[in-house]
Amino acid sequence: MENFVLIGVFVLLGMLFRRLEAFPKDSAQTLNMFALYVSLPALILLKVPQIVLSREILTAAVVPWGLLLLSVTAVLGAARLWRWERGTVGVLLLVVPLGNTSFLGVPMVQAFFGAGGLPYLIIYDQLGTLLIMVSYGSLILALYGKDGGSVNLVAMVRKMLFFPPTIALMAGLVARSWPYPEKLAQGLQNVALTLVPVVMTAIGLQMRLRLPRRVFGPLAFGLAVKLLAAPLSALLVCRLAGLGGMVVDVSVLEAAMPPMVTAGALAVVAGMEADLAVAMIGIGIILSFGTLPAIYFLTRLAP
Numbered sequence: 214m215e216n217f218v219l220i221g222v223f224v225l226l227g228m229l230f231r232r233l234e235a236f237p238k239d240s241a242q243t244l245n246m247f248a249l250y251v252s253l254p255a256l257i258l259l260k261v262p263q264i265v266l267s268r269e270i271l272t273a274a275v276v277p278w279g280l281l282l283l284s285v286t287a288v289l290g291a292a293r294l295w296r297w298e299r300g301t302v303g304v305l306l307l308v309v310p311l312g313n314t315s316f317l318g319v320p321m322v323q324a325f326f327g328a329g330g331l332p333y334l335i336i337y338d339q340l341g342t343l344l345i346m347v348s349y350g351s352l353i354l355a356l357y358g359k360d361g362g363s364v365n366l367v368a369m370v371r372k373m374l375f376f377p378p379t380i381a382l383m384a385g386l387v388a389r390s391w392p393y394p395e396k397l398a399q400g401l402q403n404v405a406l407t408l409v410p411v412v413m414t415a416i417g418l419q420m421r422l423r424l425p426r427r428v429f430g431p432l433a434f435g436l437a438v439k440l441l442a443a444p445l446s447a448l449l450v451c452r453l454a455g456l457g458g459m460v461v462d463v464s465v466l467e468a469a470m471p472p473m474v475t476a477g478a479l480a481v482v483a484g485m486e487a488d489l490a491v492a493m494i495g496i497g498i499i500l501s502f503g504t505l506p507a508i509y510f511l512t513r514l515a516p
Contacts, residue, residue, distance in 0.1 A: 227417015241418035252408035254381035261385025277341025284310040300486040303357025312470035320409040333463040359484030444469035469508040471497030
């Protein structure tokens with residue numbers, strides 16, 4: 214519980230810092246880049262060698278792809294029913310399937326499951342969210358962006374291979390047979406500890422509430438699917454399939470993460486419905502502080 218409270222403290226600090234002139238306007242972006250290039254790779258390098266490859270761990274890799282299919286079907290069905298504009302549909306197709314499974318996922322998984330849940334998070338994030346972002350996400354940006362229409366497969370593959378967490382993942386897999394020297398392991402641990410305060414402060418810096426009336430319907434639908442329908446569907450399917458354990462619980466919690474900040478930013482840059490993209494991120498993060506604990510307790514109650 215104290216870890217969850219600490220997360221809220223850093224978010225509030227970020228919201229406070231946003232009001233202080235001493236902090237430049239690009240402070241959140243700087244913190245995000247530090248987390249992406251330093252803190253998260255250090256965590257991945259530290260935890261990947263601890264992953265025990267087994268059939269059950271495949272659950273963490275398969276769940277996000279199954280939820281991608283669910284999200285796309287739900288969004289396209291709703292778009293046809295309510296006749297949403299193209300920019301609105303593009304935003305929802307991008308941000309509903311893609312959750313904040315690393316930056317917000319790490320502190321939340323640590324808060325609810327401890328360090329033992331992080332290897333499953335890494336599998337979910339790297340083999341699920343990351344691959345979906347660079348493949349499916351690039352496709353949606355190409356098709357629904359203002360300059361859309363073509364897909365650059367070479368650029369997609371290059372982006373994935375040279376993404377810092379991907380490099381850390383590959384290096385960690387290679388290092389599985391050679392235990393880290395004690396000083397190196399301690400150094401990685403110290404750097405990885407910066408992830409939670411840096412990321413949660415950055416999230417606080419980015420929180421903005423903009424709610425034009427025209428986005429109410431798509432916003433409510435998108436967040437209902439992302440924060441509730443997706444994780445509950447994952448939990449139901451896993452339980453019906455007889456799957457359980459921490460790998461399932463972590464995967465369900467990861468499925469409940471609010472929309473990815475990066476996906477929302479890319480939607481804005483691509484010329485989609487900017488107000489909806491910003492609202493999905495900001496409102497999603499705020500609501501997740503209530504929905505994530507609820508989903509976690511449901512995983513505890515479900516047989």
